[in-house]
Amino acid sequence: MSLLRYEDLCISFGEGRREKFAVNHLDLEIGIGERVALVGESGSGKTLTALAPLRLESEGAKVSGKILWNRKDGKGEVDLLSVPIQDIREIRGREIAMVFQEPMTALNPLFTVGNQIIEAVQIFQPLISKSDAIDAAVDLLRKTGIPEPERRFHSYPHQLSGGQRQRAMIAMALACKPRLLIADEPTTALDVSLRLQILDLLKELQEESKDEGGMGILLITHDLNLVKHFAQRVAVLNQGNLMESGSTKQVFEHPEDPYTRALVNSEPIRDLVPLMPLAPVLLKTEELSVAYPSSESVSWFKKAPPHKVLKKVSFALKQSQTIGVIGESGSGKTTLGMAVLGLLGDSSAEVSGDVDVLGNDWQKLKPVERRALRSSLQVIFQDPFGSLSPRMNVLQIVSEGLDVHFPKLSTAERETRVVDMLKEVGLDRSALLRYPHEFSGGQRQRIAIARALILRPQILVLDEPTSALDVSIQKQVLALLAELQKKYNLAYLMISHDLAVIRAMSHEVMVLKGGKVVEFGDTETMIKHPRQTYTKELIAAAELT
Known part of the structure; x- marks a missing residue:
């Protein structure tokens, strides 16, 4: 028996010829005590579909069709789109609850x-x-x-x-x-091991609810690995249209729709250049440690010892090599990236140990010398929307580094370099005068890559470069990074908690836990034969073996 049923649901924005359908004639059913996953890329209408039963759709949205809710008191079904908003408020939280994507907000x-x-x-x-x-x-x-x-x-x-x-x-x-829990991307911001813990928790809580009539769960996600682990049925959305629906096993093993097939097969592909035996070392750290002063006091006159975030990390990154850095949140991955880039100077962090960039002792360089060397060491951040200035157009964003390192270039030369670089990352000249908000997530990340590469760096620090992207766009961005690495012999230090990405991109992997390196070695060897218990847990959680 169905708990919630969508019948011919349409959600559109705009009027007349400008009307756009975000959800188009959707028919979907969620049974009592059933786990259903709604998957699709960004902009496919997943969240709008989830918010519709609670009448939380965006301002200006036109909603038609029916959403039939099976009432608790056995009085049959009620159409949630036609009942007064006061009655919906009685249902919100009490009967239909929601877990949102970003708990901090x-x-x-x-x-x-x-x-x-x-x-x-x-x-x-x-x-x-x-x-x-x-x-x-x-x-x-x-x-x-x-x-x-x-x-x-x-x-x-x-x-x-x-x-x-x-x-x-x-x-x-x-x-x-509640009788229905809608979970909108509940694990996007979490580590691999935490993701599985949260989903196992939801399963346990669902089991416990059986005594009170059971709880249905609608999971909205673009993480296909989680869907396999969690859902009983899957519905695939693309640009508001339901492409395919069926049991999880059937959809993953025998997808019928070409879009579903592309989505299921969008795992990143390993395509690495083998390392040259005599490749020069471009970046080297020796016993690099980072500590922050503690805010707590042990006694009246004595402060607690500093809190060590990174503990004696040593590695050597060669030309054309990628070293992947993995570990849970708080393991020190981003701190390692910031320390290597020399971006902890203005914080209260105490940095010790050696960082050698292209044969120069990074810690001992004067600010002027360090700035000159920065063109060889660039970074691509996790969130492309947060790292691009909303007040600057693409021409200004990409050419900003040229203004600092090549101030004598004429306006025409600068523009030519920007256009050439945009072509390299798959964007054309029409992007020049547009602003970041006018692009999709994948395109924004391409702009961030162009900004970093226009200075022809030798080393790139990639801090979670694809975590904010859909699986198919992620695959495109990783293929672009691999192609650029081959073309320019770039060295990558790649920080990620997505082991599938690390496996596809890295020659070697460093596993961090509590600021310490617990394991370091060849990627394939480590994934197939991990030595440390912690590494085994991470790999098992990502289901890579």
């Missing part, structure tokens, strides 16, 4: 996590006493696997890790014992 930063869960508990049980509500909130935190729930109850969102924030969001959503 979904949680209120001014209230403790405990207070926010109590609010949800009191909606479900308005007559509950304050002490019982606190006990219920602590119990929910315990159920969702948060360590020390009594202490975490008093924490603010910023004091929790990404995984703990997401667990707190799930605790809030489950406070009212």
